[in-house]
Amino acid sequence: MSQRDQQNPARPLSPHLQIWRWGPHMLVSILHRATGDGMALVGLPILVWWLAAAASGPGSYATFQAVMGSPLGLLVLVGVSWAFFNHMTSGLRHLVLDIGAGYELDTNRRWATASPIIGILLTAAFWAVILLK
Amino acid sequence: MGNGTPIGRVRGLGTAHEGAHHWIVHRMTAIGNLVVMSYLLVSLALLGDYGHASVVEWLSSPLAATAIILLVISVFWHARMGLQVLVEDYLHEPGTKLAILAALNLAIIGGGAFAIFSVATLAFGRTA
Ligand code: HEM
Ligand code: HEM
Numbered sequence: 001m002s003q004r005d006q007q008n009p010a011r012p013l014s015p016h017l018q019i020w021r022w023g024p025h026m027l028v029s030i031l032h033r034a035t036g037d038g039m040a041l042v043g044l045p046i047l048v049w050w051l052a053a054a055a056s057g058p059g060s061y062a063t064f065q066a067v068m069g070s071p072l073g074l075l076v077l078v079g080v081s082w083a084f085f086n087h088m089t090s091g092l093r094h095l096v097l098d099i100g101a102g103y104e105l106d107t108n109r110r111w112a113t114a115s116p117i118i119g120i121l122l123t124a125a126f127w128a129v130i131l132l133k
Numbered sequence: 134m135g136n137g138t139p140i141g142r143v144r145g146l147g148t149a150h151e152g153a154h155h156w157i158v159h160r161m162t163a164i165g166n167l168v169v170m171s172y173l174l175v176s177l178a179l180l181g182d183y184g185h186a187s188v189v190e191w192l193s194s195p196l197a198a199t200a201i202i203l204l205v206i207s208v209f210w211h212a213r214m215g216l217q218v219l220v221e222d223y224l225h226e227p228g229t230k231l232a233i234l235a236a237l238n239l240a241i242i243g244g245g246a247f248a249i250f251s252v253a254t255l256a257f258g259r260t261a
Pocket of ligand 2: 033035037039040087092094095160164208211212214215216219
């Protein structure tokens, strides 16, 4: 016995995705999911490979370094690090919203806009430290 | 699902039919991730080079080994819960859902055990 059985079947359906005017909070929402899933599916296998290669000895580790140090490998690493920083800022925004704060329209829009920008800046700062040291 | 109180009428609805505990543990592991991932990224930024010798030297110290083992636990748990939400949102056929969630458990537990074992090998191997 679901709630739906008792409702008027002629009631309008929810409008679908393309009907909404895009705002920054929608981008942040879908990016949070995409980056979280991307890290889980791509980042974690790389992490496991890295640790296992280190434990298996210099030979396995050299293979890991050759692949991940190649231009394509570095591109993937930059991508994963961006996914992390982006997910971290939107995740922190999530935690603030979860305690019930930050729903005023202008505040909400400001942090939704700031979150992906801060994510990119942190990614750039991280690689600057690594490449310039 | 009961017909009594308002909360009783809505309990168990939603794509996953449950979830408050899942939701809270997801937030707790998010906070854990913040701590351990900061440790990993600062360590990586400070590491002199990324060759085998330096990485093993760093990873086999008790502090780094403990932190990375905790990282694997917190991040793998968090990622497993996140992927579960993804599956619950987009897969609606109960059999497929069960099969994917079973495969997800095997991958997460298998990958996590392999990662932790690798770190432990290095940490214990240093003094051996
Ligand atoms: C551009 C617009 C939209 C974006 C970017 C978007 C993005 C997302 C994301 C990332 C999630 C998972 C988020 C989370 O669990 O916190 C989600 C969940 C969901 N969305 Fe949307 N969405 C959009 C529009 C819509 C619309 C128009 C509907 C319904 C008509 C809808 C229905 C749902 C439902 C039912 C869930 C699952 C909620 C749950 O059980 O946690 N979404 N959406
Ligand atoms: C600073 C560290 C992190 C914070 C603060 C954080 C925060 C969060 C939060 C609050 C959620 C819940 C979103 C929701 O219910 O819609 C979430 C979802 C998720 N997180 Fe994280 N997270 C972090 C790191 C990670 C890492 C390292 C991974 C993967 C390796 C990851 C993978 C995921 C996945 C797959 C989801 C589910 C996304 C969805 O279904 O919408 N997170 N994260």
